[in-house]
Amino acid sequence: MDFSLNDIQTEVIDSTRKFAEKEIAPIIDEDEANSHFRRELFPKMGDAGLIGATAPGDYGGSELGIMEYSLILEQLAYYSASYAASFSVTALPIKIIEQFGSEEQKQKYLPDLITGELIGAFCLTEPGSGSDAKSLKTKAEKSGDNYTINGVKQFITNGGQADVYIVMVRTDEKEISALIVEKNCAGMSVGKLEKKMGMRVSPTAEMLFENASVPAANTIGRPADGFRVAMTALDSGRISIASIANGISQAALDKAIAYAKEREQFGQRIIDFQGIEFMLAEMATELEASRWLTRRAAYLHDNDLPFSKEASMAKLKSTEACMRITTDAVQVLGGYGYMEEYVVERFMREAKMLELVEGTSQIQKLVISRNLKKD
Amino acid sequence: MWFFSEEERMLQDSMQNFAQDQILPLAEQADETETLPEGHFSKMAEMGLLGITVPEEFGGAGMGCVEATIVHEELGAVCASTALTYLAHTILFVHNLATNGSKEQKEKYLPDVISGKSIGGLGITEPGSGSDSLAMATMATRDGNDYLLSGTKTYITNAPNGQIFYVYARTGDGKKDVSTFLVENSFEGFSHGKKIRKMGMRGSPTGQLIMDQCRVPKANRVGKEGYSATHMMRNLDIERITIAGISVGIARGALAVAQRYVQEREAFGQTLSKFQMIQKMYADGDAELHAAKSLVYEAAKRWDIAKSEGRPLGKKGALWAARAKLIAATMATKVSLDCVQMLGGYGYDREFPVERMARDAKLNEIGAGTNEIMRLIIAREELN
Ligand SMILES: Cc1cc2nc3c(=O)[nH]c(=O)nc-3n(C[C@H](O)[C@H](O)[C@H](O)COP(=O)(O)OP(=O)(O)OC[C@H]3O[C@@H](n4cnc5c(N)ncnc54)[C@H](O)[C@@H]3O)c2cc1C
Numbered sequence: 001m002d003f004s005l006n007d008i009q010t011e012v013i014d015s016t017r018k019f020a021e022k023e024i025a026p027i028i029d030e031d032e033a034n035s036h037f038r039r040e041l042f043p044k045m046g047d048a049g050l051i052g053a054t055a056p057g058d059y060g061g062s063e064l065g066i067m068e069y070s071l072i073l074e075q076l077a078y079y080s081a082s083y084a085a086s087f088s089v090t091a092l093p094i095k096i097i098e099q100f101g102s103e104e105q106k107q108k109y110l111p112d113l114i115t116g117e118l119i120g121a122f123c124l125t126e127p128g129s130g131s132d133a134k135s136l137k138t139k140a141e142k143s144g145d146n147y148t149i150n151g152v153k154q155f156i157t158n159g160g161q162a163d164v165y166i167v168m169v170r171t172d173e174k175e176i177s178a179l180i181v182e183k184n185c186a187g188m189s190v191g192k193l194e195k196k197m198g199m200r201v202s203p204t205a206e207m208l209f210e211n212a213s214v215p216a217a218n219t220i221g222r223p224a225d226g227f228r229v230a231m232t233a234l235d236s237g238r239i240s241i242a243s244i245a246n247g248i249s250q251a252a253l254d255k256a257i258a259y260a261k262e263r264e265q266f267g268q269r270i271i272d273f274q275g276i277e278f279m280l281a282e283m284a285t286e287l288e289a290s291r292w293l294t295r296r297a298a299y300l301h302d303n304d305l306p307f308s309k310e311a312s313m314a315k316l317k318s319t320e321a322c323m324r325i326t327t328d329a330v331q332v333l334g335g336y337g338y339m340e341e342y343v344v345e346r347f348m349r350e351a352k353m354l355e356l357v358e359g360t361s362q363i364q365k366l367v368i369s370r371n372l373k374k375d
Numbered sequence: 376m377w378f379f380s381e382e383e384r385m386l387q388d389s390m391q392n393f394a395q396d397q398i399l400p401l402a403e404q405a406d407e408t409e410t411l412p413e414g415h416f417s418k419m420a421e422m423g424l425l426g427i428t429v430p431e432e433f434g435g436a437g438m439g440c441v442e443a444t445i446v447h448e449e450l451g452a453v454c455a456s457t458a459l460t461y462l463a464h465t466i467l468f469v470h471n472l473a474t475n476g477s478k479e480q481k482e483k484y485l486p487d488v489i490s491g492k493s494i495g496g497l498g499i500t501e502p503g504s505g506s507d508s509l510a511m512a513t514m515a516t517r518d519g520n521d522y523l524l525s526g527t528k529t530y531i532t533n534a535p536n537g538q539i540f541y542v543y544a545r546t547g548d549g550k551k552d553v554s555t556f557l558v559e560n561s562f563e564g565f566s567h568g569k570k571i572r573k574m575g576m577r578g579s580p581t582g583q584l585i586m587d588q589c590r591v592p593k594a595n596r597v598g599k600e601g602y603s604a605t606h607m608m609r610n611l612d613i614e615r616i617t618i619a620g621i622s623v624g625i626a627r628g629a630l631a632v633a634q635r636y637v638q639e640r641e642a643f644g645q646t647l648s649k650f651q652m653i654q655k656m657y658a659d660g661d662a663e664l665h666a667a668k669s670l671v672y673e674a675a676k677r678w679d680i681a682k683s684e685g686r687p688l689g690k691k692g693a694l695w696a697a698r699a700k701l702i703a704a705t706m707a708t709k710v711s712l713d714c715v716q717m718l719g720g721y722g723y724d725r726e727f728p729v730e731r732m733a734r735d736a737k738l739n740e741i742g743a744g745t746n747e748i749m750r751l752i753i754a755r756e757e758l759n
């Protein structure tokens with residue numbers, strides 16, 4: 001057993017930090033207040049080699065593992081959970097096309113998604129179906145060499161900003177397929193842009209499909225592979241969300257410690273009160289447990305071992321820890337914690353999202369229990 | 376509550392109608408625009424709420440802590456911002472003045488604050504002193520028939536929009552040399568700081584009171600010079616009980632939304648309410664809400680009984696208020712976050728009110744004394 005990071009991993013952490021310090025840190029507080037998304041950051045992330053971390057070299061990727069990818073996300077989220085979320089979503093089409101797409105699809109989309117010239121989105125959720133994704137209603141009817149899509153997708157990260165949408169549709173009563181839909185497809189439009197509790201830089205939109213026509217060749221894998229495609233993407237997506245949670249938690253913990261060392265009340269630093277000491281100790285312990293659970297899930301994935309249960313455990317633990325850690329960070333800062341200027345309140349608002357996406361906490365528990373029942 | 380009198384039940388009914396009809400429709404706007412909706416104060420004045428605890432001879436409603444808590448709970452259930460601003464005005468300013476002010480001061484200031492013509496607030500907290508309130512640095516020095524106040528009060532509810540403030544300042548070198556002043560915003564040397572942007576309670580304006588050689592007539596000193604430290608602490612009891620009432624309201628409001636939602640929304644072929652994980656979140660929230668509510672109203676009832684018997688509760692009052700606030704505030708944060716969870720992605724969406732309720736709820740673990748300070752008060756009474 002080896003818990004140390006290797007040279008590549010250390011370098012990945014360093015370069016992500018450098019990138020985020022330079023490009024994200026200076027603008028993020030104001031952008032979050034104004035819900036301002038900067039598309040131009042994507043090519044820069046691409047340049048820094050972050051987006052294609054796990055993709056094959058032939059298409060411009062770096063052929064790293066989920067472990068390294070998890071480290072990247074953790075560092076990005078430390079500076080901006082919104083960009084980490086948008087980034088992890090653009091990575092879903094990359095992962096899906098790389099794993100299930102045809103050579104033609106790979107050639108066409110991967111290089112530009114990896115450089116960040118194109119942004120990706122993943123459309124599974126609908127107004128009436130979230131956790132129960134299988135009951136989705138968006139229909140695609142085949143006519144000649146085309147599919148005609150009708151339906152509504154809900155809560156789509158990067159919706160409206162993305163160029164490449166992977167859309168899960170019903171191609172038959174019992175058949176879910178994954179289709180690639182490009183931005184300028186007539187019949188696809190952006191509906192309502194959601195106003196959210198947090199993650200305000202990261203756009204979340206409703207996507208409307210009204211007789212949107214795409215070539216049947218845009219099907220990923222075979223028709224009917226759609227649900228498997230979606231679930232495979234979500235399995236590793238859970239490691240991503242866990243990593244984002246750990247990044248936010250670290251940022252909240254760092255801010256809480258720094259503040260508690262500075263602030264004095266009753267003639268002493270508040271960090272010397274046991275009431276603050278135990279809170280900080282619990283926050284740090286929760287984070288450490290979450291981080292290693294996440295890295296173990298990444299390790300299993302990278303070594304081609306079953307990792308679905310561990311990915312769910314990592315997601316459940318890390319996001320719930322993040323919620324508690326950020327809420328306590330607000331508490332440590334007292335009245336200051338409640339004010340936008342001191343930023344920790346934003347972490348708390350961001351944390352809540354992570355308990356909902358890529359399978360809610362309740363769904364993670366179902367996945368874990370299903371695994372426990374197996375033997 | 377089971378022990379509510381006929382009058383208390385009537386108040387509860389009329390408050391529920393008022394909150395539904397007048398306050399709820401503007402709650403989202405208050406949060407979004409970070410301003411208290413125009414007209415809220417005059418409507419509350421019409422309802423006779425602004426002087427709720429003030430004796431009738433001074434134009435108030437002559438009610439007690441239970442009634443005040445009912446009002447806070449009902450406002451809190453629909454719009455916690457309105458409830459918080461109401462608290463700062465009615466409890467922190469009006470009630471304190473009615474309890475501690477002289478006849479002349481009451482006659483001069485109460486009519487306008489009870490009619491809603493002017494809005495009040497209270498200033499204890501300073502940039503350097505929050506939990507350790509007695510470490511305040513604002514100084515009041517005598518200058519002929521006036522005092523000159525210098526210092527900054529921060530995180531003051533209603534500071535940006537208020538006209539009259541109940542301000543504590545130091546009048547000597549001893550830790551407890553604290554006096555109280557009624558400071559009008561028109562006084563020379565007074566300025567409002569800018570409005571501060573917050574996570575929640577956004578409809579309730581928060582800001583600074585900046586006093587630079589602010590000239591306050593001696594007649595505006597409340598009580599004797601240097602004798603305010605004890606008052607300041609005692610006045611906090613009713614503040615804590617009523618703010619705990621807001622927490623009860625928030626949790627109740629959020630659970631009501633979740634209750635409707637999980638009975639309508641379907642997943643995997645059944646309504647969410649059929650899943651045991653949803654049942655657990657809802658049932659735990661419901662049980663914790665009722666536990667907190669019982670405690671909060673017990674504290675309020677004790678406050679009323681002690682007052683009617685003319686024997687102040689003293690340290691026992693602080694103890695009950697701390698218990699009520701600690702339990703209600705932590706409960707409301709947890710329960711409102713769980714309600715967001717029960718609504719799934721829709722809970723995170725600002726079109727549903729639960730995410731606002733969760734942002735609002737967190738304040739009550741900090742304002743009016745943090746959780747940690749509540750624990751210190753309980754420990755001080757029970758462990759030494
Ligand atoms: C900011 C944001 C970004 C998002 N981005 C995307 C995106 O890019 N692409 C995309 O496709 N989707 C996206 N989503 C949608 C997200 O994945 C869903 O919100 C999530 O899957 C939950 O679905 P739901 O909102 O319909 O909640 P529901 O499924 O209606 O769940 C409501 C509640 O019921 C619980 N529940 C559901 N089923 C069960 C069960 N069987 N047992 C016990 N409890 C259960 C849930 O845990 C939850 O507490 C995003 C959501 C948000 C908030």
Ligand SMILES: Cc1cc2nc3c(=O)[nH]c(=O)nc-3n(C[C@H](O)[C@H](O)[C@H](O)COP(=O)(O)OP(=O)(O)OC[C@H]3O[C@@H](n4cnc5c(N)ncnc54)[C@H](O)[C@@H]3O)c2cc1C
Pocket residue numbers: 263265266270273274275276331332333334335336338463467496497498499500504505506507529530531532533573576581738741742743744745746747748751
């Ligand atoms: C929205 C809002 C409205 C407000 N309205 C008003 C108002 O109208 N009037 C007014 O005067 N004030 C008001 N306040 C201020 C509020 O009362 C203070 O924020 C609160 O008392 C905490 O003080 P602080 O923020 O300075 O935190 P600090 O006292 O600096 O506390 C920081 C952290 O240290 C902890 N801590 C402090 N001392 C100890 C100890 N001895 N042991 C263990 N832990 C400790 C605290 O619990 C907290 O976790 C308001 C605050 C907010 C956020």
